[in-house]
Each structure stands twice: as structure tokens, then as C-alpha cells.
Amino acid sequence: SQQGEEDPQALSIQEGENATMNCSYKTSINNLQWYRQNSGRGLVHLILIRSNEREKHSGRLRVTLDTSKKSSSLLITASRAADTASYFCATVAAAGNKLTFGGGTRVLVKP
Amino acid sequence: ETGVTQSPTHLIKTRGQQVTLRCSSQSGHNTVSWYQQALGQGPQFIFQYYREEENGRGNFPPRFSGLQFPNYSSELNVNALELDDSALYLCASSMIVNLVAGELFFGEGSRLTVL
Numbered sequence: 071s072q073q074g075e076e077d078p079q080a081l082s083i084q085e086g087e088n089a090t091m092n093c094s095y096k097t098s099i100n101n102l103q104w105y106r107q108n109s110g111r112g113l114v115h116l117i118l119i120r121s122n123e124r125e126k127h128s129g130r131l132r133v134t135l136d137t138s139k140k141s142s143s144l145l146i147t148a149s150r151a152a153d154t155a156s157y158f159c160a161t162v163a164a165a166g167n168k169l170t171f172g173g174g175t176r177v178l179v180k181p
Numbered sequence: 182e183t184g185v186t187q188s189p190t191h192l193i194k195t196r197g198q199q200v201t202l203r204c205s206s207q208s209g210h211n212t213v214s215w216y217q218q219a220l221g222q223g224p225q226f227i228f229q230y231y232r233e234e235e236n237g238r239g240n241f242p243p244r245f246s247g248l249q250f251p252n253y254s255s256e257l258n259v260n261a262l263e264l265d266d267s268a269l270y271l272c273a274s275s276m277i278v279n280l281v282a283g284e285l286f287f288g289e290g291s292r293l294t295v296l
Binding site: 105111112113114115160162166168173174 | 239277
């Protein structure tokens with residue numbers, strides 16, 4: 071079973087636009103992480119946000135976390151063609167030692 | 182570059198055979214996790230090893246087994262292969278601190294096709 075569920079499943083935007091994707095989860099978490107995967111390759115860690123944090127930034131990435139709604143969002147600003155990839159959220163349960171991934175959002179950035 | 186290497190990158194097996202996948206963790210990491218990723222889906226947790234002991238297992242049958250060695254390299258073994266075992270198998274190393282998982286460093290995966 072998957073703890074996190076991303077929305078939308080797929081997203082197509084023009085270069086320069088912002089891309090927003092959301093993640094909902096079911097149980098209390100210690101932290102939530104976002105990963106990126108280029109087609110058929112390994113996952114790359116983007117950002118980790120802890121349950122006591124509400125927002126984090128890394129370059130063109132902005133992540134928010136709302137523990138009352140059990141949801142998180144990832145915003146990619148000024149998207150580039152190279153941002154084309156699948157993006158996954160993953161949660162670590164409050165007493166957990168493993169990451170549980172959602173199904174991912176497939177982002178296509180058109181030049 | 183995550184420092185995590187997996188081998189082989191691709192392999193083809195037939196139903197009923199056995200397969201061993203290998204992973205070399207990033208230096209200094211004490212934990213290795215294995216995930217199965219079917220086409221178009223998110224990674225599914227198979228199991229995790231912490232200091233050579235299994236430290237958590239997902240919803241996979243016993244024919245999926247693993248080992249972690251003192252140098253923190255790891256193996257995933259799958260017996261009696263089934264067609265549904267066709268997937269990308271991902272190894273990830275990490276440091277567990279205070280029993281809580283942090284960032285995972287993934288290898289590029291081993292793509293297994295079962296015919």
C-alpha cells in the first residue's frame with residue numbers, strides 16, 4: 071500500500087511556467103521527502119521537510135507541509151525542459167525507519 | 182553521483198529461475214534498503230538492513246531475501262521468479278539516526294525482465 075498519493079498524476083507545462091504537485095498521506099509522519107526520477111533511472115533526493123516545519127526552499131523548489139491536512143506540495147518555479155521527470159513524495163512514519171513512496175507525478179516541460 | 186552502485190544493470194531470466202542483485206552502498210552509511218518499481222508506479226519497499234540485520238520488511242513473500250555484508254554492500258535474492266517480478270529493483274543507502282530514516286541515496290537500479 072502507498073502512504074503518499076500525488077496529484078495530479080501527470081502535468082504538462084510550457085518552459086518558464088511554474089509546476090505545482092501535491093501529496094496526501096494517511097498517518098502521522100516524522101518527515102516527508104520529495105524525489106525526482108528521470109526515465110528508468112535512480113531516484114534523486116530533492117528536499118526533506120520535518121513534521122515541525124511548514125515550508126522549505128531549495129533553489130527553484132518550494133515545499134510546504136500541512137500536518138493538519140496531512141498534505142504537502144512541491145512547487146517548481148520557472149520550469150525548464152530539463153525538469154521533465156517523475157516526482158515522488160515519500161513519508162517516514164512518526165516512529166518509522168523506512169520511506170513509503172507515492173505513485174508519482176509525471177511532469178513534462180515543453181520548450 | 183550518489184556513490185551507490187548496482188549490478189547488473191539489466192538482466193533477463195525465465196520463470197522459475199533465481200536471481201541475485203548486488204549493491205555497493207555509499208561509504209559511511211549504515212543502512213541499505215531495497216525497492217521494487219513496476220513500470221509507471223512508485224517504488225515499493227521490499228526490506229531494509231541495518232548493521233547486517235533485517236530491520237523492516239514490506240509486503241513481499243519469503244522468496245525475496247537479502248543480505249548485508251560488513252562492508253555494507255548488499256544482495257537481493259529472488260527465488261522461483263514469476264512474471265510479475267519484472268521490474269526495476271532499486272537499492273538505496275542511508276544513515277539512520279535516532280532510529281529515524283533520513284535521505285536515501287539511490288543507485289541506478291537493476292532492470293529485471295522475467296519471460
